[in-house]
Amino acid sequence: xKTSLFVLRxxxxxxxxxxxxxxxxxxxxxxxxxxxxxxxPGDVWDLHPVNRLLPxxxxxxxxxxxxGSDIYSRILFGARITILVAVIAVGASLIIGVPIxxxxxxxxxxxxxxxxxxxxxxxxxxxxxxxxxxxxTLGPSLPNVILALSVTYWPWFTRLVYAETRSxxxxxxxxxxxxxxxxxxxxxxxxxxxxxxxxxxxxxSIGMGFTILTAxxxxxxxxxxxxxxxxWGRMISExxxxxxxxxxxxxxxxxxxxxxxxxxxxxxxxxRDILDPRIRRGQKDDG
Amino acid sequence: MKHxxxxxxxxxxxxxxxxxxxxxxxxxxxALAxGCKSKPSTPAKFVFANTSNYDTMDPHQAFxxxxxxxxxxxxxGLYRWHDNxxxxxxxxxxxxxxxxxxxxxxxxLKQGSKFHDGSEVTADDVxxxxxxxxxxxxxAASLFTRMLSPGSTKAVDKYxxxxxxxxxxxxxxxxxxxxxxxxxxxxxxxxxxxxxxAAWLSENDAGSGxxxxxKYDPAVGWTATRFADHFYGWGDKFIPExxxxxxxxxxxxVLGMINGDYHGTDxxxxxxxxxxxxxxxxxxxxxxxxxxxxxxxxHNQRAPTSDVHVRRAISYAFDYxxxxxxxxxxxxxxxxxxxxxxxxxxxxxxxxxxxDLEKAKAELAMAKSKPKRSLTIGVLTGYAQTEQAxxxxxxxxxxxxxxxxxxxFPWPVIxxxxxxxxxxxxxxxxxxxxxxxxxxxxxxEMFHSGGWGTFKSSSFYKNPKVDDLLDKALxxxxxxxxxxxxxxxxxxVYNDAGGVWVYNTKWFGPFAKNVEGMRFxxxxxxxxxxxxxxx
Numbered sequence: 043x044k045t046s047l048f049v050l051r052x053x054x055x056x057x058x059x060x061x062x063x064x065x066x067x068x069x070x071x072x073x074x075x076x077x078x079x080x081x082x083p084g085d086v087w088d089l090h091p092v093n094r095l096l097p098x099x100x101x102x103x104x105x106x107x108x109x110g111s112d113i114y115s116r117i118l119f120g121a122r123i124t125i126l127v128a129v130i131a132v133g134a135s136l137i138i139g140v141p142i143x144x145x146x147x148x149x150x151x152x153x154x155x156x157x158x159x160x161x162x163x164x165x166x167x168x169x170x171x172x173x174x175x176x177x178x179t180l181g182p183s184l185p186n187v188i189l190a191l192s193v194t195y196w197p198w199f200t201r202l203v204y205a206e207t208r209s210x211x212x213x214x215x216x217x218x219x220x221x222x223x224x225x226x227x228x229x230x231x232x233x234x235x236x237x238x239x240x241x242x243x244x245x246x247s248i249g250m251g252f253t254i255l256t257a258x259x260x261x262x263x264x265x266x267x268x269x270x271x272x273x274w275g276r277m278i279s280e281x282x283x284x285x286x287x288x289x290x291x292x293x294x295x296x297x298x299x300x301x302x303x304x305x306x307x308x309x310x311x312x313x314r315d316i317l318d319p320r321i322r323r324g325q326k327d328d329g
Numbered sequence: 330m331k332h333x334x335x336x337x338x339x340x341x342x343x344x345x346x347x348x349x350x351x352x353x354x355x356x357x358x359x360a361l362a363x364g365c366k367s368k369p370s371t372p373a374k375f376v377f378a379n380t381s382n383y384d385t386m387d388p389h390q391a392f393x394x395x396x397x398x399x400x401x402x403x404x405x406g407l408y409r410w411h412d413n414x415x416x417x418x419x420x421x422x423x424x425x426x427x428x429x430x431x432x433x434x435x436x437x438l439k440q441g442s443k444f445h446d447g448s449e450v451t452a453d454d455v456x457x458x459x460x461x462x463x464x465x466x467x468x469a470a471s472l473f474t475r476m477l478s479p480g481s482t483k484a485v486d487k488y489x490x491x492x493x494x495x496x497x498x499x500x501x502x503x504x505x506x507x508x509x510x511x512x513x514x515x516x517x518x519x520x521x522x523x524x525x526x527a528a529w530l531s532e533n534d535a536g537s538g539x540x541x542x543x544k545y546d547p548a549v550g551w552t553a554t555r556f557a558d559h560f561y562g563w564g565d566k567f568i569p570e571x572x573x574x575x576x577x578x579x580x581x582x583v584l585g586m587i588n589g590d591y592h593g594t595d596x597x598x599x600x601x602x603x604x605x606x607x608x609x610x611x612x613x614x615x616x617x618x619x620x621x622x623x624x625x626x627x628h629n630q631r632a633p634t635s636d637v638h639v640r641r642a643i644s645y646a647f648d649y650x651x652x653x654x655x656x657x658x659x660x661x662x663x664x665x666x667x668x669x670x671x672x673x674x675x676x677x678x679x680x681x682x683x684x685d686l687e688k689a690k691a692e693l694a695m696a697k698s699k700p701k702r703s704l705t706i707g708v709l710t711g712y713a714q715t716e717q718a719x720x721x722x723x724x725x726x727x728x729x730x731x732x733x734x735x736x737x738f739p740w741p742v743i744x745x746x747x748x749x750x751x752x753x754x755x756x757x758x759x760x761x762x763x764x765x766x767x768x769x770x771x772x773x774e775m776f777h778s779g780g781w782g783t784f785k786s787s788s789f790y791k792n793p794k795v796d797d798l799l800d801k802a803l804x805x806x807x808x809x810x811x812x813x814x815x816x817x818x819x820x821x822v823y824n825d826a827g828g829v830w831v832y833n834t835k836w837f838g839p840f841a842k843n844v845e846g847m848r849f850x851x852x853x854x855x856x857x858x859x860x861x862x863x864x
Contacts, residue, residue: 089720
């Protein structure tokens, strides 16, 4: 409790990181209150061909899309999908990646080598390419996108946790707890895990942004949720045909993705500064 | 500890790297833009940007508009469709005669026509090509099997071919252009395991057409150079080299036209893009009445769309006016039956289903097999209009309480799925273009139960009465009788809501301003390049 208060106070001081936090809170707010914030909540499904491709004005804040639906309302509902995808995919990666990293890092045997080589195989292929391959094979749908992202993102956590665990093993407090007869399980859960949590938190925040970007890429390529899901990447993909005339059609979801990804990245950087005082950004060195 | 020291410089380099990438990207874009502008105004090569990819170059394996350029430019048939309204003209043949019973068709070949390797086109090649259509069993094969059986074509002499039909067929001459003649000697050299040379011919050329294949890559497209010895001869104006490139992205095609990278592209772009092209000084857009029906094929064999009331409900649940007027900008015309409005045989008394959700609900209430599961709507990847129609239909269906999901397939994939009732989607959205100018091209192939397996008949409709009428329409050559039979069949299929027919298309063919001589026909859609030249 104390630590989280400390982190929060530090975040308030770091204006850039705080901006990141605000952006993310804004995303959550939009997602939760979408039905009330939206001017045309029905437009996730409803189509009005007569209002097709209208530029932004007082009635349609971000203009309308190719089927005459309100882009502003659709973006708000898209925030829900974005959060859903990011949280489940990164959460699943955490659940898979962290234990494997801990086990592989703690033990020094063929099994830990095997685990790391498997994660190397995943890391050898660029994540987007691998995710495209998986989503293409399984067929386009939201659950498959989440699956593809989880399957391809966990090795990043494994690598990170593995390296941290290996370096922690040489620390005196670990050696002493082993000497005191603590079981490997106890050492890993009570002594190593809390000490690798900071980089995990930082990685999670940055990973959220990264995952949202990859999910949007998959949506853009038509591998995401089928129409008329208001998924941001899909919205940009639909808009291509009407560029450059209907600039708002691509600009609105593009801006949404940009802001959210930036939010997670700024927050991630800020969290790293706070949780890991050894590597502050340049301008902070005096403070 | 270690990762700590590494992080800062790493982050910095990443930053610089990103900067370099951005600068490079901008530089490349500028260089490309500059490169486009400096292009000469009369290039030697005509480049056509095609939506679909050329997965095969075999003239007997594909029978669709997406890949029609292969057949029209590299191969020749005995007859060929030209102009609008389409007329059939002698091509490799000079004339034909029919026996009084309508069963024996004798074609006289022009003498001295040459294949690309210099050998002469003879009756034996025509016979081999006909047998090959059956042997390969794809493309137009299912159309020919209804009137012709393997082994019933023979070479009377070097320049005379005789087809003996199993039953009289009014459309035989109409589909004779699909007998694309291949060099039998050359193909036979490349036959492997009795495949009729299918593997070899899918990436090589054994034709006599106006152009000779020089390069082919399924991922990119193909290039061909003029065949100077072509039987038709050449005037003093022609295009020496042609390229058909696959460009699936609409915006890339339009930008390429504007920049002058492409000299032609498909004539069915969204109206917003047509408008953009019309405003471009270096591009002209030709306009023609075409014959190309946009429709939703409903699966007539699988519940719930096997129930006529469900099909009628679907027919009432689509906003035809909203789609045609708003989304297509009024560029098409409502077409209520499976025969294009500008073709003969259309029952003029049929006005078509309208968008009426009350009627749709009433129909649904009468249905015995209620749609409990989510219906699959298959759309074509790269053809955004199919997806837009699907969303609009989905919206209507949702309001009458029918759930549906949209699935996108590349054209060759959905063609494969539609070949069997088990794998065909509940609803498939696409067009049927003109392959030969006869009502049979639409209603005949779409709703005769003998045609199951081709992409045209993915509704898997079966009605003995309709089969009889469609058979009858093929037996006689009297056009009045034929028109009446097609009109009757259309009325029955319409009442059965065997499918949903939305509109008939106009063609808006974009070409570079300096290209002249295009000959548009609904068959082939102006993709026969031999008539064109640069000014």
